[in-house]
Amino acid sequence: MKATAALLSILVLAFAALPLGAGDYFIGVGLSVLMYVALTQSWTVLSGMTGYVSLGHVVFYGLGGYVAALAWGTVPLAAIIPLAGIAAFALAATIGSPALRVRGPYFVILTFGLAELVKYIVIVIEGWLGKFSRVMFGAPGLDTLYYIMLALAAAATILTLSVRRSRFGQGLRAIRENEEAAETVGVPTVRFKLLAFGLSAIIPGMVGSVMVLRSTYFEPAQLFDPVVSFSIVTMAVVGGSDDVMGPLLGAAGFVVLSELLWANAPQLYMIFLGLLLILFVLFVPEGMSGKLFPARRRGAR
């Protein structure tokens, strides 16, 4: 416990120090790592803990981004980000009830379908508003966005840690092991699942708003890109979703590897990534954190 806290504090300090010395490119890479840490940690609150694998998490990211695109210019930055988080939470709360009644692979496909549905609805709404794309002038600089993202990544990690340690977390794990049994022993499964779903949505919403300001360009088909959902799941698998260090390893490993491969094997790096994913799924299903920190895996018993 102390070791985790110490390790995490060191990481936060390291990331905080990055912009002071590094060039813009490295800050950009750092931003990507932090973004995926924030996304993946949040994702594990739902999918890692309850076993309900969401393949549509980009919907919260996209919605947050859309809120930012709509509000930019009229609402100050400090309000936009929380607003994005609230919108994402609201979406999760609304669709969560019916959605979480669906189990197993159906849930996986359902989340994917929901993300696409929302994407097309946003496209139609933008059509009604007469907008085909939005450009955000005067967006905050890289350094500001970086620190906001650092805060989000830290928040997501703390969220995951607290959930894991709480009775709520125990309940979630019980749901993952055997939902019927959990119900029988009195775990309020419906409420817990819904809460997990909602919690897992807030930070991705805020992350979306930050990233749309980073690229200063909003267009629904790109912001709701399913590749983001797949990337989150990939990082969780490669990093391991049973431990708070998992997403950190997954995100950092993935981003750093991408950057290295891009630069040196431009045509082939996607192929390498695909191979890597396959190798991990087959040979290291517990992920990097499972391999590196086997003793840390806590059972639900």
Added chain:
Amino acid sequence: MDAILSGQLLAAALVTGALYALTALGLNLVYGTMRLLNVAHGDLVMIGAYVAFWAFTLLALSPLLSLLGSAALAALLGLALYYGLFRRLLDGGKAAQRLEANSLLLFFGVSVIVQNLAALQFTSTPRGFQYLDEVYHFGNISVTGNRIAAFLVAIAICLGVMAFLRFHVTGLAIKALIQRRDAAAIVGVNIERVQILTLCLGFATASVAGALVSMTEQISPFMGFPFTIAAFVVIILGGLGNITGGIAAGFLLGLLETYGVALTSSAYRSILIYGVFVLILLVRPQGLLGGRRIVR
């Protein structure tokens, strides 16, 4: 309103439906027997389309003939994947526990590799060709030759597979595997052989669908994804693992898409499709035509 009642729309709906049915057929077989979520399904369609394109461009071979090549190539790929990847997953052990989630990621990895190999090999420049593109008129319905051909081939294959599953020993074995896997083993079905066969058959039919659509659509390395989505929508509509249901659902989707669009507007096409998809999953996950209750 005349447009709605016209035969033209019906013809379009049938052709679209037949292709949806064929595309989804393979996915249904693979999921039904092995619970593998093949998100690379659409990329098999892409492979089939490229085989047909190159066969036509370089060898002047009709896609109706080269679809055999498409099927063979896809079946080989299925074989390779089975022995290389899925054997391990289907056998038990750590990875097998989360079979469906893991298969999803495995196939995602495969998809990324296949798409990028195609991009590397063929460049991303879009391709197309014309074949059988004279228009035939039946009363006031006009249909292009290649669409008629696609329709006929798709129907033939669907019917063929249905017959195979009903009347042939191996087909029955596949059905047994879909319905009660454990029982199938007891009655002496050679699970491994049936699995391999199903994977190859599933891949082959998807690839043939690709050869058929190559006559009417643009071909490019990243064209597969919409086909994967459509296939998933169809198999959910029809009930996962329900082959006949899936074929009917393919036609249903074709009708829905064509008439739904005619009644509202093309702009709502995707909302319509995903809306129905989500609705089915929420309300009746076993599909419109599936009978069994879902047990995880």
Added chain:
Amino acid sequence: MIRNLSLAIAATAALATAASAESVKIGFSIAKTGLFAAGAPSQLNAYELWREQVNAKGGLNVAGKKMMVEFVQYDDQSNPGNAVKIYEKLITDDKVNLLLAPWGTPHHFAVAAVLEKYKFPMVGNTAASVQLREIKAGYIWFPTSTIPDKMAVEMVKLLKANGYKTAALINNVLPFAKEFKAAIVPELKKSGIELKVSEEYPPDIKDMTAMLSKVKAASPQAVIVLSYPSDSVLYAKQAKEIGISAPFQFVAIGPTIDFYSKAVGPAANGFVTMGHWSPHKAEWKRAKPFYDAYVKKFNEKPDYLDTVLSYMSCEILEQAVAKAGLDKEKIRQAISTMTFDTINGPVKFQGVQNAITPTAFLQIQGDELQIIWPKSIATSSFKAKTGW
């Protein structure tokens, strides 16, 4: 003594040439994978051809000195966010001397902010949006004339010149098509041309029968299809099937790319499309040699829109650097003020836009794409489409 002198001279000359065999690094990102990967090859090929030609001449002329061109390129995966990162890397980490543009409007927008921040000039190419004008002039320029609002005005002029009174419009919901639609609908109204059908469709549409039946039933004289390559192919095949007989059929994106005629064949004869180039204009001396060189290297025709624009951006950069060397401020000055000689004739920028090349349209006539509007640069006149 004379012998020693000539040896000395020879040695110095040799040293000088050796020194100038340094290379100049030019960086860019391009969509090798993802949503836009199908469009990017048109652009990448232009870049590659240009580099090959420049290096064959001994290198790029940098204010008198010749330097070989070396590309530093990355795949942005069709994601503008990645493009931002890549250009930051190119500037701060790879320390490239010059930049070329990425593919597509969203990427140009995203990168404009980076260029502004580092005061690094770049000539854009494959971007077309009214919103481009809102970008502060400074470090990015757009040679294209296919801007939606101008095209709307010119298209209506073209329709009126041929006496057409009725139209139907179908469009993809992607940004450029929607922008074009938003510009053209009021123009049609203003000019009294009746818009009988107006429908939108999603990018992954598989069947246009319902929509095209409506169009056919309305019997318009002009059908305006604001489509991207894959739906442009679908339109051609299905409009032929249903038998749409309008004499004017405009297909926005696709017909200028070589694969289109192979995919669709004679059905595309008579389609009008966006573009402002032809290899057959004698007064554009560079046009035909470029065309021949491209066909020789790639075994297919260039994309008359994207490939041409991309190549033009290279020519502009080349000419600016010949005058200004590698100093960024001087290059910026040069690009803003010089008149360039490109394969599309002369180009001069006013603010961010090209002030010389007129907004034009091409038409597929037989085997060729001809410029049919405006008369000032036309290579042929508009011919009504008569069947499939």
